[in-house]
Amino acid sequence: MASSSSTAAATATTTERRGIPGAQFVEDVEIYLNQSGLDVNSALSFLQERLQQYKVVEMKLLAQQRDLQAKIPDIEKCLDVIATLQAKKGTGEPLIADFEVSEGIYSQARIEDAESVCLWLGANVMLEYSCEEASDLLQKNLDNAKASLEVLVADLLFLRDQVTITQVTIARVYNWDVHQKRRMREAVTAEKDS
């Protein structure tokens, strides 16, 4: 799977994907701080804020992914039913099925030669279709759902990469600061001793 983040160039290239800003890879912490004109604390809080924003988007994408992952088996079940009805049509036998009338209560139905089915389209709307049309419509919905899921998964991969880059950058800026402070302390003690 090709990485959808930065190009082949080794330097910091920020790309964005479908509204998600790319995280800038920092080659050198000192240069980064000088270029951005931020002191360590401001840089850290900027990066932390970015991380929070990424988390928010991640939650949203994960919720969408869960919805799609629930929708796909449902559509497949519907296609299964229609296929069964179509198979029965040729034989001349009715399809006898137990269906749920209310929770825990089942009744028997006799379905004879199903020419058409009704599809629930949502928003309290149900339309009648011939078996073939219904099958085509459901298949199209299934394909769309699967395609959307693929795009979503790619979005999440990109997002997680940006999160990782940001986390690493935060750690490096923090470490650089610790390092700086230690060096300055050593410089001060060296002066005092000399």
Next chain:
Amino acid sequence: MQQGGGSDKEVTWEDQQNINKFGRLNNRLHELEDEIKIAKETNDNLEDASNELILTDEEVVRFQIGEVFAHVPRDEVETRIEQMKEVTSKNMETLDEEKESVVAQMAKLKKILYGKFGDSINLEEN
């Protein structure tokens, strides 16, 4: 996965990409473990179903299609369950193979990253 404190090692773009890849593989590993669990449960259920089928002496079995239970002759149910079992076990094989590959890639990356960063990086499961 966290980074330790006060290290001198520079992080190159290649290192960052390795870290990103490790993160992605780790996530995929968890997803695979969940999917394998579900596939195993489905497999067990199908086993139970086909065992019950052998024991029953009814000719017509209520087989779930969509949201309803259709009255299906026993032979057809047997065939259907066999088909479903094949699909599930092929699925499980694919998942197991992918899991092996992911684990191997993660081990390789761990070597590389621990090699360069040593204690400054933590790649273990919290």
